[in-house]
Amino acid sequence: MSQKPIIVWFRQELRLSDHPALVAAAQTGAPVICLYIHDDVTAQSWAQGGASRWWLHHSLKALAQSIAQKGGELTLRQGETVQALEAVIAQTGASAVYFTRGHNPWSAALETRVKTLCEKTGVDCRRFGGFLLFEPEDIRNGSGEPYKVYTPFSRFCFAAPAPRFPKPAPDSLKGVKLKSDKLESWSLLPTKPDWSKGFTMWQPGETGAQQRLADFLDDRLAIYGEARNFPNVEATSGLSAHLHSGDISPNQIWHAAKAAIAKAQGKHDKSGETFLKEVLWREFSYHLLHHWPHLPDRPFKPEYADFPWASDPKGLQAWQHGLTGYPIVDAGMRELWQTGIMHNRVRMITASFLIKDLLVPWQEGERWFWDTLVDADIGANAASWQWVAGCGADAAPYFRIFNPVLQGEKFDADGDYVRRFVPELARLPKTFIHKPWEAPALVLKEAGVTLGKTYPNRIIDHHFARDRALAGLKQLKATA
Ligand SMILES: Cc1cc2nc3c(=O)[nH]c(=O)nc-3n(C[C@H](O)[C@H](O)[C@H](O)COP(=O)(O)OP(=O)(O)OC[C@H]3O[C@@H](n4cnc5c(N)ncnc54)[C@H](O)[C@@H]3O)c2cc1C
Structure with missing residues (x-):
């Protein structure tokens, strides 16, 4: 009698090599159902953002090709995970579900429900490491x-x-032909407008x-x-x-x-x-x-929940669009928009500017990064935003406030990073590239810069902002 198939439920391990669940399934000799479920229901407000969806589309496309080369097939389903799994088990009479453990805040509860489903349907359930x-x-x-x-x-x-040392990919994957969604039908790619045109340096997939x-x-x-x-x-x-x-x-x-x-x-x-x-x-x-699974939503140090934040929708918008008047901040935010990534140093500078200069709650920045980063990651993003905000575990102390001019002069001394992403400042000499408001009128004229017209005036004075942030900290300490 032929062996019943095993479902390998792919999640955040869109590869064939060093995939312990897949290797174990292939080793049994049973046919393998490679299944990916696109589930926006379970993650709720942390469903993937726009740039990660772009990545996911291309990564799944590459995975489907690799599986096909091994003789198998990638089955795509959309909807709530347990319901989708139940349907595939019923359709195929699968004997087991193998998967890689997830580490998102909702993963443990989801995995318990998958286990319960398997027990109910008499299916073996095996969980592996790998993330x-x-x-x-x-x-x-x-x-x-x-x-x-x-x-x-x-x-x-x-x-x-x-x-653990990495495991090689299975030599072959005996597949099962199943009804599958068309990847294109999930609309993971942006259309109007297509903001992904600048993502050309990426090749998602294994x-x-x-x-x-x-x-x-x-x-x-x-x-x-x-x-x-x-x-x-x-x-x-x-x-x-x-x-x-x-x-x-x-x-x-x-x-x-x-x-x-x-x-x-x-x-x-x-x-x-x-x-x-x-x-x-x-x-x-x-x-x-x-x-501390509340990390993406609430401060690790609870007293920071009472920080006297400002409401500054205009400032937030200027930050998002790279129009703050601080060249290193604007370069970072435009790099993010154009390429889906931002250099780590500049992530720290831009995050500090939003939180401490504008007093916008860190969660607003975290959300913007969630939507625009190709590497948007619930663990690294939350921990890093809290690190900059000073409210995280082992965080930078709140009173350490990045000065965007000094940071620019130290880490982009010639101003070439700014010139690349803020082309309207490209002709400014390096002395003024990080502080165009100090440039004499003639220098600005020769560089073709009119502050307030071709490039924004600073939306806030950093020294004023710094004092205001420190006063906020003092107020927080007084009430704590
Ligand atoms: C405000 C803010 C938000 C961030 N959001 C994210 C995010 O959503 N996703 C994300 O992967 N990283 C995030 N980071 C961390 C870091 O900026 C990126 O991991 C790094 O820039 C990625 O580039 P790389 O792969 O070339 O890193 P490399 O310098 O080559 O480092 C190698 C790997 O180490 C890990 N890593 C490096 N720095 C960190 C860090 N500080 N925290 C956690 N992991 C790290 C990453 O997986 C990275 O790929 C954030 C940092 C800040 C300050």
């Missing part, structure tokens, strides 16, 4: 508590037994991710430690969106980086360690999210 290097509950401090501070957390990870990792290790790992803070230098890996959708696993990155560091025989040790530490920031974000 993180370390499962959050395996990491505890000396008192058995979760870590709240990054440095001891990362020390624990470095000292722990090495993360092949693109592996290529990007290889290029990074060959060309940029050596300079990563020194150059990763300079937005106009291509020094970082650019792997975050691939990691978010699971085009690549953290284990593949970790072990490939370790091998590259070893091969360089001491030349890249420091730079390599800095890179591995950044990968561990992702783990730390998910460690926090696991133990």
Whole structure:
């Protein structure tokens, strides 16, 4: 008698290699139903934003091709996950559901419901790791508590037994032909207007991710430690969106980086360690999210819920559109809009500007990034916004307020990053590129800049804003 099929429910691991659930299913020799369910119901207000949907479309397209090359087929279904799974089990008489554990705040409840469905229908249910290097509950401090501070957390990870080595993709996938949605019918791509035209540097999917990792290790790992803070230098890996959708696993990155560091025989040790530490920031974000699932919505430090925020819809809009009059802030916000990504240093500067200069609640910025970043990730985004706001675990202290002019002068000294994304300032000399309001009239004229016309006047004076933010902090402390 032929074997009943096994459903592999794909979630945020849109790849064939290092996919433990898929490998285990293929090893049984049973036909494998590769199933992806597009479920906006369960995530509710955290359903994927626009730029992530663009990525998802292309990543699924690439996955379908890879599965087809192995002899299988990707089945697409839309709707509430448990109902969709129940329908596929009923249609196929599947014997089991295999899946990778999710780490979003709603994942645990969803997985319990999937388990209940499997028990009800007499189907085996198996859950695998694959999204993180370390499962959050395996990491505890000396008192058995979760870590709240990054440095001891990362020390624990470095000292722990090495993360699992990556598994190769199955040689072949015996598929099952099933009715599937057409990817295009999900309308994941923008149409009117098509704001994704500038996303040309991305190749979502497993092949693109592996290529990007290889290029990074060959060309940029050596300079990563020194150059990763300079937005106009291509020094970082650019792997975050691939990691978010699971085009690549953290284990593949970790072990490939370790091998590259070893091969360089001491030349890249420091730079390599800095890179591995950044990968561990992702783990730390998910460690926090696991133990404090309200992280995307509420401050980790509850007293910050009473911060005297301002209502500034005009300021928020100027920030979103890159029209604040602060060149480094505007360059970052336009980079985001044009390419779906923003350099980490500039994310910190723009976030600080929104929260501390404009006093707009951090959740507003978090939401904008959620919609516009191709790497929008519930763990990293929430933890990072809270870090900048000063209300997160192990956060930058609130009183540390980024000065957008000094940050620009330090990390974009020649102004080339600003020139790239704010072309109306391109002809300003570097002395004034981060503070055009200080440029003499003749310099502005020669550069073709008319403040208030070709480029906005500053929407706020940073020194005034800084004092106002510190007064807000004082008020918060007085009432706490
Ligand atoms: C306000 C703000 C919002 C952010 N939102 C997101 C987000 O939605 N998604 C996201 O992946 N990152 C987010 N980050 C973190 C960081 O900016 C990006 O991970 C990084 O810029 C991605 O570029 P890269 O892949 O070239 O990183 P690299 O420097 O090459 O780092 C390698 C990997 O480490 C991880 N990593 C690096 N820095 C961090 C960090 N601070 N926190 C968590 N993981 C990190 C990422 O997975 C990254 O791909 C945010 C940072 C800030 C300040």
